[in-house]
Every structure is written in C-alpha cells, then in structure tokens.
Amino acid sequence: MAKYQFTVNGVQRTAELRDPDEPMLYVFRNALGLKGVKYGCGLGQCGACTVLMDGEAVRSCQIPASAAVEKKFTTIEGLGTPEKPHAVQAAFIEEQAAQCGYCANGMVMTSAALLAHTPHPNVNDVKQALADNLCRCGTHDRIVKAVMNVAGGR
Amino acid sequence: MTHSTTSISNINRRHFLGGGLFVAMSFATPALSQSSAASKLGKTNDPKDVDAYFAIHADGRVTLYSGKVDLxxxxxxxxxxIAAEELGVPTSRIDLIEGDTALTPDQGPTSGSNGIAKGGMQIRQAAATARDALVKLAAQKLNLPAADLDVVDGTVRPLAGGKGVSFAEVLGDRRFDVKLDAKAPLRKPETYKIVGHAHKRPDVPAKVTGTHVFMHDFEVAGMWHGRTIYPPSVGASLVSVDEASIKHIPGVKIVRVKDYLGVAAANEWDAILASRALKAVWKDGPTLPRHEAMKEWILSSPQVGDEVIEKRGDYQAGAAEGARKLKSTFYWPLQSHASLGPSCAIADVKTDGATIWCSSQSTHKYTSSFAKMLSLPQDKVRLxxxxxxxCYGMNGHEDAAADATVMSRELGLPVRVQWMREDEHGWDPKGAPQLIAQEASMTADGKITAWKTEMWVPKGTEKLPNIPLLAPESAGLPQVPGLSPGGISxxxxxxxxxxxxxxxxxxxxxxxxxPSHLRAPGKIGNLLAVETFMDELALEAGKDPVAMRVELLKDKRGVEVLKRTAEAFGWDARVKPRKDGKGRGIAYTKYKNAETYVGMAMEVDVNVDTGAIAVKRVVCVHDCGQIINPDSVRSQVEGCIIQTLSRTLLEEVKLDGKRVTSVDWASYPILTFPLVPELKIELIDRPNEPPMGAGEAATAPVSAALANAIFDATGVRMRSVPFTPQRLKAALLESKTSTG
Known part of the structure; x- marks a missing residue:
C-alpha cells in the first residue's frame, strides 16, 4: 500500500492504494467517499465520471492515481449543494433537467467547465461541449436549456 | 436531503405505528424478513387495505407507501x-416509500406505462377512502355530521367554519383498519389545486448535486464487491478455472457454482482487476444467428402456432375488390436497454432469509424468483x-441482483455487484427482433378495401412468473424457464x-x-409498419398523408390530436414527395390501440450523397387524459422522442454467432447532443378523463414519422431499422437504378 495525495474540493486528501493504476473514479468513490462521480463505462466514452482536474473537465475513469498526485480536483460535491447549488446546478433544478439522473454528474461538471472558459456560449457551443456526454433518458433538450439559462440565453 | 436518505431515515424515525411496536428496520440489520418487518410495523401490505398505502403520524406527517417506483x-x-389532493394535505407533508416488498403493497410491476394510470389511481382511491375514514372519525370528535366536514391542509374542518381537528389528532400513529373502498367518493377535478400543476420533482436537487443515493452508491456494512465473469459465448459451460492466475491480487475469493464464475474482494478495484485477470476455460454454447442474417433466421425459425389478433370483415373479398395492390415488409432489430449506468445490486443472504437491494421495476414480482433460487419461503425474501x-424495461438490474445473491450465498457476507459496461451491453436481456409484412388493396378511386398484417415474433411463455435470470441458469439453481418479449404484438x-x-x-x-420488454415493446416497429404503409396508401390514392388519415379516423380525440399536430407543425399538404433532400412526415397512434393519443410530425434533412439523416424538428401533440404533473409528462414525451430517434437511427445489437459484440458505446452508439432536434410538445389536458400513461406512448410514432419524412425528402422507403447512412445510401442508389 502506498499513499497518494491530492487536493479535492479545496482540501488536501490522502488515499492509501495498493495499485498505482487504480483509476481516480474508484479513488473518489471508495477511498474518499465522494460518490457523486459515477461509473458509466470505464472507457472514457460516456462522461458519467467527469470531474475537474486543474480546472479542466476530465474523465476520472481514465486517470490513474499515480498520474493525479498533487493535482487539484473539483468533484460535483465541491461545486454546490442542494441548499447552495452552483449556478449550473440551480439551472438544472429550475429546468428539471434530469430523469434517472445517472448522467447528471457529467452533464453538470462538463457544463460548469464550459461556462468557466466560455461564459456566453451559443446553443451549438453547448451541444458541442456536451457531445461526448451520453444521456439515455433523453434529457438533452432540458440540459441545453439549463446551460443556456446560465449563459444568458441566445 | 436526498430523497433516498429522507425515506431511509424516515423509516427509522417512524418507530411507532399500530400498537406502538418498535420498527427495528434499519439498513444495518438487513436480513429482516418481509413478514417480520410488516408485523413489527403493525403494517399490512395487502393492497385491499388502506393501511397498506397510508400511515398518519402523530406529528401530522403522512407516509405514502407505493408499490410503483420512480424510474x-x-x-x-x-x-x-395524487395523494395530497385526495387526502387534503400539502405534498410537502407526505413522505414516500417505494417498492420495498416489506413495506409497500404489491401494485404490480412499474412497466407498460401504467404507473399513474393503474398504480396512481389505486393510490387515489386509497386516499379517498382514507379521507372518508378520517372525516367520519372527526365527525364523532366534533359531534357534527360527516357531510358538514371537509379536509383542508391536513385538518378536518366544519364547512360552516370553526375549529377542526388535525389528522394527527384523529388518527396519529394508529391504523385505519378500513378496506379500500372502490366507491369512496373522489374529489371533483374542477376543485383540484395540486393535480394538474407542474410540481418540482423532489429528487432532482440531489441528483444534480451528487448527493442522491443511487443503488450504485448504497452500502451495507461489511459488504464485498463482486464481479461476474461472463463467458465468451452465450450458453457456454465452464471447464476449468486457473486460480493461480489471480494470485498477485491479494484477498480475492473466487465463486464458482457449476457454470457461474465470479470474483469478490473487499476492495472494488481489486475485484475488477481479478475479474480481468482470472483465466478460465469455457466450452462454447450453441451457435447463434449473426445480426446481419436475422431476417433469414426469423423466417426459418420454428414456429409454435399462429394467432389472429384482429379479424374485420372479409379480407379475401376486400382484396378481390381492390385492384391496386401494395406490399411492404419491415424489420426491427435486436436492441439493448443500454442503460447509462451498468446494473448494480447488493444481496445479503442468510440461512433464514435474504435481503436484496436493487433497482428492479418489479421488486414484488421478483421475490418469487429469488425465493425459488434460494429455496426459501417467499416471505423470507425481501427486495x-x-x-x-x-432501465426502460427490464435491463440488467435483476441479473446483477441474482449475481450478488449467488455470491452472497456462497461467501456468507453481503455482496455488491456492479456490472461492467461490457456486461450491460452484452448481457442485458434484449428487445426482441420483429419482422412485419403487410398487404393492402385499393380501388381505382383510392378506397382501401383490405389490409393484412403478418408478424413474426417470439412467443412469450404462458404464465411465466418472471423472466429467467442469468446467474441461477449458470449456477444450476431452480427457476422457471421461459421467454417473455413483452407485449410485442x-x-x-x-x-x-x-x-x-x-x-x-x-x-x-x-x-x-x-428477450425482455424494452420500452414500448413491439409497438414502435408495429407502428412503423402501419403508419408508413398509410403513407404509401395515401400516395397511391393521390392524397395528402394528413388528409387521408383524418378522413379514415373516426375517433374524435384522435382526429383532434392529428389536426393539432399538423397545425403546430405548419403542415404543407402535398400528394407527392419533394425529393429535394428536405422532407416532413407525420404519424399517429392511439397507443396499444387503447390508450394515449399521440400525433407526431418531423422535419428532416437528408444528404443524398452520404445518406446522412439530420432530424431538424419534431412536433408532438399528446393526449393522455387527465394530467397529474404536466412538466413530468413533458419530460417523458421528450425522452420518448429522443430515445426512439436514437433507436431508429443508430441502434442494433451485433452478434458474431457466439456472443454480442456491440459491448460499448462505440459499437452500440446512441444519439448525442449535436443530433438532438428542436422539440415542440403540446399537451392536451383532459381533467375529466382517466389519466393514461406518458412513459411510452410518444415512442410509438417516432420511427414512422421519421421514415415518412425521409420518403418525402428522397422518395425512398426505409424499412429496416436502424436507418443508417449506409442503408439509406444503398436504397438511394437502388432507386436511381430502378427509375433509370
């Protein structure tokens, strides 16, 4: 077992892991108890496991712990809470932009990353930014509307 | 607070019910059997009892127990x-417990788009009976006739004004002890203040802040993580396992029961690594058809009888009357539920009972399967x-639960199984393939005189209690064999x-x-056949597709839906396809020929060089009778449209003769954001009509409206799903050749 340190949601966290290649997805969910991040495919294809690493949206299933040492992560738990949601989360609630909600983590995190870089995207920008995030329930239209509401609509 | 944690803590908080018995029902002591949980609650689960649905607490809160679940x-x-309106309490005062077989009445599976139409109406009637009982009890306390009282805000008050008594004072923490009265008077829709309004869903804030407890996030003390090793071919038998192949991963246990093979470890990642590293020798199962040859397989497959599901007039005479003949054949492929999160469950099997946490649509129904599998009495198994x-039908939820059950039984500890992506795509029960052939006859002046449809589809086994699961099959544990493709015809x-x-x-x-039911089983393919054939017949008759339908439709609600669809879309009538790459199509259904009315119009752009199809705009007019929550109905209609566009444009399970080869999102793609069209949805609310389902109906006309739009754009009929660019391009080339 070896110790790995990361900054997660502004706090220094340590995980004791046997395998240096354990993907951060499992480190967040199991070692650190942050279960907002979801396993969807483990292949980087669906986006359910998206977190922010040094401000960029990344697929945590594709990042081994050894490559994440000293990185700064934001998970969905660090973005906002039901009582004090982030603007993106508030917009998702307002638009009721979740059905089963399993993909919501990736949708919210990817949208937050987009808006951090591009505060006023147009509809196509939003659709392109979310192009690799899959939703099976068909909530796409609401998700785009929610993001556009934060972006000031256009 | 998330919904899940609210209801979990709620169960623990509500200690006293009926006789004040303590409910020792925390999730840390899981192996509590159904009967003992119920008896400790003093609670009945008999759907005929009001107490099965409602408990009134001393603090004025109300618990609603629903056998139907929110998927x-x-x-x-x-x-x-529904409950709040009928009872007379605000929704905020109602806690909801769903689908726990020890606590909720068996209201049947949450499937077939009947959650509200059947389950909700049962709850409405139970609530009306409960209100009636509360008013009668209050009448005694107030010394007033029951007819002079009403319920407002959880208090029974004299209609004439003056002091009332609260639910808590009337019945707090005591049982109703009344039977559900099918004739208990219901509140009149014109008085509704809650039903018909867009209440926000209580689970959405937690779902978008990462605090909602999904099955995948739930934990039981001392649980291990299991993974099943599925064989390299369907129906394979296990010859040998090389235990040394995972020696390098400490603390992993192998579970081998006949042909079932799994690994479990305290650490989830170790279990995953072990499942990948474990070497085993398998003997292949029987050969399967390849997906490219499925139509031939269907036509050469043994049949177990014919069934006439509709006979009207005299087909032969009608066919003789109409000189103009049309024929068409349609194919709908095998499809996967393709859930975004692979299925997950936890089982804790003890010698005297089992508790299984899972996301099944049918927890009550599946207790019999798990009891049989474990040779336990049914009341000792709690789901x-x-x-x-x-899940959109039966995906892998129940199979993951069966995997966890086999492993928990062998290891003697609670086991959590989460399927991997390749398990979900590869091994979920599939939506069955369909072949549909139609013939029609028409007179010279455009009158349809005869219509014949033939379907080739798998037959469901009669009285099959449940769809058989993979783990008991491979482990040789008892279960009732059979097939169930859902209501595919x-x-x-x-x-x-x-x-x-x-x-x-x-x-x-x-x-x-x-096979299993996959959202609107059979209906989408069946309507694709019917509604594109109607388009062909309209063309043959020289009529506009909307005009032709309206002319032949006698159902007034149906006609209204069709006309409103055409109007909302801005339908431009024409009797011939445009063939300039831009098209529009329409389709109509009365779902299952008996339920929700849906009209759908679609606009597409087709790239005639590549065959690429871009759906630009979808208009849907939807009449499901009385609407309970318009925003949730709208959300379901959106989902129906987008998911079915995905199924129609992209989805087909691929088989190489041994196993499913489309086991990830690259080989089984689904619709992505850039391909989602503009949606315009109009809901018709009919408060005085019974509510009907909204979870499936709007799927049915999607493929047909799209196929009709493609025809308008190109003059080519798409008759095999998915409508891939390759298929359309080939059809375009063929039509060019045939028309010279």
Whole structure:
C-alpha cells in the first residue's frame, strides 16, 4: 500500500492504494467517499465520471492515481449543494433537467467547465461541449436549456 | 436531503405505528424478513387495505407507501400530488416509500406505462377512502355530521367554519383498519389545486448535486464487491478455472457454482482487476444467428402456432375488390436497454432469509424468483428498491441482483455487484427482433378495401412468473424457464376505418437472445409498419398523408390530436414527395390501440450523397387524459422522442454467432447532443378523463414519422431499422437504378 495525495474540493486528501493504476473514479468513490462521480463505462466514452482536474473537465475513469498526485480536483460535491447549488446546478433544478439522473454528474461538471472558459456560449457551443456526454433518458433538450439559462440565453 | 436518505431515515424515525411496536428496520440489520418487518410495523401490505398505502403520524406527517417506483419518470412527484389532493394535505407533508416488498403493497410491476394510470389511481382511491375514514372519525370528535366536514391542509374542518381537528389528532400513529373502498367518493377535478400543476420533482436537487443515493452508491456494512465473469459465448459451460492466475491480487475469493464464475474482494478495484485477470476455460454454447442474417433466421425459425389478433370483415373479398395492390415488409432489430449506468445490486443472504437491494421495476414480482433460487419461503425474501440508472424495461438490474445473491450465498457476507459496461451491453436481456409484412388493396378511386398484417415474433411463455435470470441458469439453481418479449404484438392495428382486415402473428419458438420488454415493446416497429404503409396508401390514392388519415379516423380525440399536430407543425399538404433532400412526415397512434393519443410530425434533412439523416424538428401533440404533473409528462414525451430517434437511427445489437459484440458505446452508439432536434410538445389536458400513461406512448410514432419524412425528402422507403447512412445510401442508389 502506498499513499497518494491530492487536493479535492479545496482540501488536501490522502488515499492509501495498493495499485498505482487504480483509476481516480474508484479513488473518489471508495477511498474518499465522494460518490457523486459515477461509473458509466470505464472507457472514457460516456462522461458519467467527469470531474475537474486543474480546472479542466476530465474523465476520472481514465486517470490513474499515480498520474493525479498533487493535482487539484473539483468533484460535483465541491461545486454546490442542494441548499447552495452552483449556478449550473440551480439551472438544472429550475429546468428539471434530469430523469434517472445517472448522467447528471457529467452533464453538470462538463457544463460548469464550459461556462468557466466560455461564459456566453451559443446553443451549438453547448451541444458541442456536451457531445461526448451520453444521456439515455433523453434529457438533452432540458440540459441545453439549463446551460443556456446560465449563459444568458441566445 | 436526498430523497433516498429522507425515506431511509424516515423509516427509522417512524418507530411507532399500530400498537406502538418498535420498527427495528434499519439498513444495518438487513436480513429482516418481509413478514417480520410488516408485523413489527403493525403494517399490512395487502393492497385491499388502506393501511397498506397510508400511515398518519402523530406529528401530522403522512407516509405514502407505493408499490410503483420512480424510474426517473417523475412519479415521485406525481404520486404525492395524487395523494395530497385526495387526502387534503400539502405534498410537502407526505413522505414516500417505494417498492420495498416489506413495506409497500404489491401494485404490480412499474412497466407498460401504467404507473399513474393503474398504480396512481389505486393510490387515489386509497386516499379517498382514507379521507372518508378520517372525516367520519372527526365527525364523532366534533359531534357534527360527516357531510358538514371537509379536509383542508391536513385538518378536518366544519364547512360552516370553526375549529377542526388535525389528522394527527384523529388518527396519529394508529391504523385505519378500513378496506379500500372502490366507491369512496373522489374529489371533483374542477376543485383540484395540486393535480394538474407542474410540481418540482423532489429528487432532482440531489441528483444534480451528487448527493442522491443511487443503488450504485448504497452500502451495507461489511459488504464485498463482486464481479461476474461472463463467458465468451452465450450458453457456454465452464471447464476449468486457473486460480493461480489471480494470485498477485491479494484477498480475492473466487465463486464458482457449476457454470457461474465470479470474483469478490473487499476492495472494488481489486475485484475488477481479478475479474480481468482470472483465466478460465469455457466450452462454447450453441451457435447463434449473426445480426446481419436475422431476417433469414426469423423466417426459418420454428414456429409454435399462429394467432389472429384482429379479424374485420372479409379480407379475401376486400382484396378481390381492390385492384391496386401494395406490399411492404419491415424489420426491427435486436436492441439493448443500454442503460447509462451498468446494473448494480447488493444481496445479503442468510440461512433464514435474504435481503436484496436493487433497482428492479418489479421488486414484488421478483421475490418469487429469488425465493425459488434460494429455496426459501417467499416471505423470507425481501427486495428493497433503490433508484438505479434508467432501465426502460427490464435491463440488467435483476441479473446483477441474482449475481450478488449467488455470491452472497456462497461467501456468507453481503455482496455488491456492479456490472461492467461490457456486461450491460452484452448481457442485458434484449428487445426482441420483429419482422412485419403487410398487404393492402385499393380501388381505382383510392378506397382501401383490405389490409393484412403478418408478424413474426417470439412467443412469450404462458404464465411465466418472471423472466429467467442469468446467474441461477449458470449456477444450476431452480427457476422457471421461459421467454417473455413483452407485449410485442401490440399496437399494430391500423387505427383507421378499413372494412376488411386481418392481423396475424406467427409465433416463433425461440428468440436469438434472451428477450425482455424494452420500452414500448413491439409497438414502435408495429407502428412503423402501419403508419408508413398509410403513407404509401395515401400516395397511391393521390392524397395528402394528413388528409387521408383524418378522413379514415373516426375517433374524435384522435382526429383532434392529428389536426393539432399538423397545425403546430405548419403542415404543407402535398400528394407527392419533394425529393429535394428536405422532407416532413407525420404519424399517429392511439397507443396499444387503447390508450394515449399521440400525433407526431418531423422535419428532416437528408444528404443524398452520404445518406446522412439530420432530424431538424419534431412536433408532438399528446393526449393522455387527465394530467397529474404536466412538466413530468413533458419530460417523458421528450425522452420518448429522443430515445426512439436514437433507436431508429443508430441502434442494433451485433452478434458474431457466439456472443454480442456491440459491448460499448462505440459499437452500440446512441444519439448525442449535436443530433438532438428542436422539440415542440403540446399537451392536451383532459381533467375529466382517466389519466393514461406518458412513459411510452410518444415512442410509438417516432420511427414512422421519421421514415415518412425521409420518403418525402428522397422518395425512398426505409424499412429496416436502424436507418443508417449506409442503408439509406444503398436504397438511394437502388432507386436511381430502378427509375433509370
């Protein structure tokens, strides 16, 4: 077992892991108890496991712990809470932009990353930014509307 | 607070009910049997008892116990709305417990788009009976006639004004002890203040802040993580296992029961590594058809009888009357539920009982399967529903639960199994393939005289209690064998006045892979056949597709839906396809020929060089009777449209003769954001009509409206799903050749 340190949601966290290649997805969910991040495919294809690493949206299933040492992560738990949601989360609630909600983590995190870089995207920008995030329930239209509401609509 | 944690803590908080017995029902002591949980609660689960649905607490809160579950549909809001309206309490005062077999009445599976239409109406009637009982009890306390009282805000008050008594004072923490009265008077829709309004869903804030407890996030003390090793071919038998191949991963246990093979470890990643590293030798199962050859397989497959599902007039005479003949054949492929989150469950099997946490749509129904599998009495098996990833029918939820059950039984500890992506795509039971052939006859002046439909689809086993699961099959544990593709022959009757008609099913003995119901089973393919054929007949008759339908449709609600669809879309009538790459199509259904009315119009752009199809705009007019929560209905309609566009444009399970090879999102793609069209949805609310389902109906016309739009754009009929660019390009080339 070896110790790995990361900054997660502004706090220094340590995980004791046997395998240096354990993907951060499992480190967040199991070692650190942050279960907002979801396993969807483990292949980087669906986006359910998206977190922010040094401000960029990344697929945590594709990042081994050894490559994440000293990185700064934001998970969905660090973005906002039901009582004090982030603007993106508030917009998702307002638009009721979740059905089963399993993909919501990736949708919210990817949208937050987009808006951090591009505060006023147009509809196509939003659709392109979310192009690799899959939703099976068909909530796409609401998700785009929610993001556009934060972006000031256009 | 998330919904799940609210209800979990709520169960623990509500210690006293009926006789004040303590409910020792925390999730840390899971192996509590159904009967003992119920008896400790002093609670009945008999759907005939009001106490099965409602408990009134001393603090004025109300618990609603629902056998139907919220699969992401919004029923968690709608069920509260129904109960709150009828009882006379605000929704905020109602706690909801769903799908726990020890606590909720068996209201049947949450399937077939009947959650509200059946389950909700049962809850409405129970609430009306409960209100009646509360008013009668209050009448005694107030010394007033019951007829002079009403319930407002959880208090029974004199209609004339003055002091009332609260629910808590009337019945706090005591049982109703009354039977559900099918005739208990219901509140009049014109007085509704809660039903018919867009209440926000209680689970959405937690779902978008990462605090909602999904099945995948739920933990039981001392649980291990299991993974099943599925064989390299369907129906394979296990020859040998090389235990040394995982020696490098400490603390992993192998579970081998006959042909079942799994690994478990305290650490989830270790279990995953072990499942990948474990070497085993398998003997292949029987050969399967390849997906490219499925139509041939269907036609050569043994049949177990024909069934005439509709006979109207005299088909032969009608066919003789109409000189102009049309024929068409349609193919709908095997499809996967393709849930975004692979299925997950936890089982804790003890010698005297088992508790299984899972996301099944049918917890009550599946207790019999798990009891049989474990050779336990049914009342010793408890299934507890926890939200999963959307399933849209029976995906892998129950199989993951069976995997966990086999491993827990062998290891003697609670085991959590989460399927991997390749397990979900590869091994979920599949939506069955369909082959549909139609013939029609028309007179010279455009009158349809005869219509015949033949379907070739797998037959469901009669009285099959449940769809058989993988783990008991491979582990040699008892279960009732059989097939169940869902109501696959449904919804295939043309809705139009056609004097002579015959609709017949040729039942196939087998299905290429284990079938199950996948959202609107059979209905989308059946309606694709019917509604594109109507387009062909309209063209043959020289009529506009909307005008032709309206002319032949006698159902007034149907006509209204069709006309409103055309109007909302801005339908430009024409009697010939444009063939300039831009097209529009329409389709109509009365779902299952009996339920929700849907009209759908679609606009597409087709790239005639590549065959690429871009759906630009979809208009849907939807009449499901009384609407409980318009925003949830709208959300379901959106989902129906987008998911079915995905199924129609992209989805087909691929088989190489041994196993499913489309086991990830690259080989089984689904619709992505850039391909989602503009949606315009109009809901018709009919407060005085019974509510009907909204979870499936709008799927049915999607493929047909799209196929009709493609025809308008190109003059080419798409008759095999998915409508891939390759297929359309080939059809375009063929049509060019044939027309010179």
């Amino acid at each position: 992401g549909t919004g029923s968690r809001a709608a069920m509260r709305q 507890i529903y926890i939200d999963g990833s959307g 449904g919804g295939g009757l043309p809705a139009y006045e056609i004097p002579n008609m015959e609709v017949q099913v040729h039942w196939l003995k087998a299905s290429p892979l284990r």
